[in-house]
Amino acid sequence: MPELPELEALRIRIGPPVEGKLITAATVNPKKGHLLRYPVDNFALELPARRITSLTRRGKHLVFATELGGGGQPRWLVVNPMLGGRFQIGGDDIPVPATEVFTLRVEGKVEVRYLDFRDMGRIYWVSDLSREVPAWDLQGPEADAVASMGLDVFRKRLRRFRDELKDLLRNQEFLAGIGNAYSDEILWEARLLPLRRRASLKPEDEEALFRAIPLVLSRAIEAILANPKYEESKQDRKFMAVHMKGGQTCPRCGHRISQLGTNREPLNFCRGCQF
Ligand SMILES: [Zn+2]
Incomplete structure (x- = not known):
C-alpha cells in the first residue's frame, strides 16, 4: 500500500511533467469503473480540456487540482490507493496492464495510469474536498511535518490518544500518511514494541517516537528517489x-x-x- 513516502516521491517525480499541462484524454477501464466514486461517463467527458494546476499529497491521497480554461471551475481528482493501488508513468511504449483503472493522457505525450491489484482504491472527482471526500477534514497534520511541529506540541497531540502504538501511528486523525509498513519501520527505529499502549510511554520514549517519524519517512523518500530503477507500479521496499x-x-x-x-x-x- 503506498504510504506517505511512496506518494511523496511520486509527487516529486510526476508533479513537474504534469503541472500546468492540459489533460487531452481520460479513459476508464470498463471492468474497473466501479472504483470511481463518480459516474464513469462523466469522468471521461469532464477531465479532458482541463488543466492540472497542481499535484499535491494529503495524507495517503494524491490530489490533482484542475481547472477549466480561463481559471474557472476548480475540480479535484483525488486518489486514495488503499491496499493495491499503484501509479505508472509512461508513454505509448509501455503496454497497458490488465490492472489499469484509468489513464490520463497529458499534453507532451505523458500518460499517468492508475492500476489497482485489489480493487480497493477510491477515486473521487469532486468540486469540494471537505464535503465530498469522506473523512477529509478529520485528517491530522502531515506525518512528515512532525519535526516542524516541535516536541512539546507533538507530546500534547500524542497524549490525546489511547491506542496501542501500532494503531496510533496508522490512525490518520493522529498524523496523516502512515500505514502498515512505515508504522513497523518507525517503531523499530524508535525501539518501541508495536502493541505497547500510548499511556505506557515515558517522556524519552515519546521523544524517540518524535525523532523516528520524520527520520524514517525522509530516509524512505530519499531511498525511493535514489533508485533509478524504481518502478512506481512495483513498489520496491528492500x-x-x-x-x-x-x-x-x-x-x-x-x-x-x-x-x-x-x-x-x-x-x-x-523482540x-x-x-
Ligand atoms: Zn533487533
Whole structure:
C-alpha cells in the first residue's frame, strides 16, 4: 500500500511533467469503473480540456487540482490507493496492464495510469474536498511535518490518544500518511514494541517516537528517489529494516524478526531491540 513516502516521491517525480499541462484524454477501464466514486461517463467527458494546476499529497491521497480554461471551475481528482493501488508513468511504449483503472493522457505525450491489484482504491472527482471526500477534514497534520511541529506540541497531540502504538501511528486523525509498513519501520527505529499502549510511554520514549517519524519517512523518500530503477507500479521496499522481513535477521541486533498478523498485512518487529 503506498504510504506517505511512496506518494511523496511520486509527487516529486510526476508533479513537474504534469503541472500546468492540459489533460487531452481520460479513459476508464470498463471492468474497473466501479472504483470511481463518480459516474464513469462523466469522468471521461469532464477531465479532458482541463488543466492540472497542481499535484499535491494529503495524507495517503494524491490530489490533482484542475481547472477549466480561463481559471474557472476548480475540480479535484483525488486518489486514495488503499491496499493495491499503484501509479505508472509512461508513454505509448509501455503496454497497458490488465490492472489499469484509468489513464490520463497529458499534453507532451505523458500518460499517468492508475492500476489497482485489489480493487480497493477510491477515486473521487469532486468540486469540494471537505464535503465530498469522506473523512477529509478529520485528517491530522502531515506525518512528515512532525519535526516542524516541535516536541512539546507533538507530546500534547500524542497524549490525546489511547491506542496501542501500532494503531496510533496508522490512525490518520493522529498524523496523516502512515500505514502498515512505515508504522513497523518507525517503531523499530524508535525501539518501541508495536502493541505497547500510548499511556505506557515515558517522556524519552515519546521523544524517540518524535525523532523516528520524520527520520524514517525522509530516509524512505530519499531511498525511493535514489533508485533509478524504481518502478512506481512495483513498489520496491528492500530498504526497509523489518517490515515484510519476518524470520529474517534484525539489521541492528541480529535477533530473528517477529511477525504477527497475515502475510498480506504483517506486523513485524524485533523482540531483541524493541521494548
Ligand atoms: Zn533487533
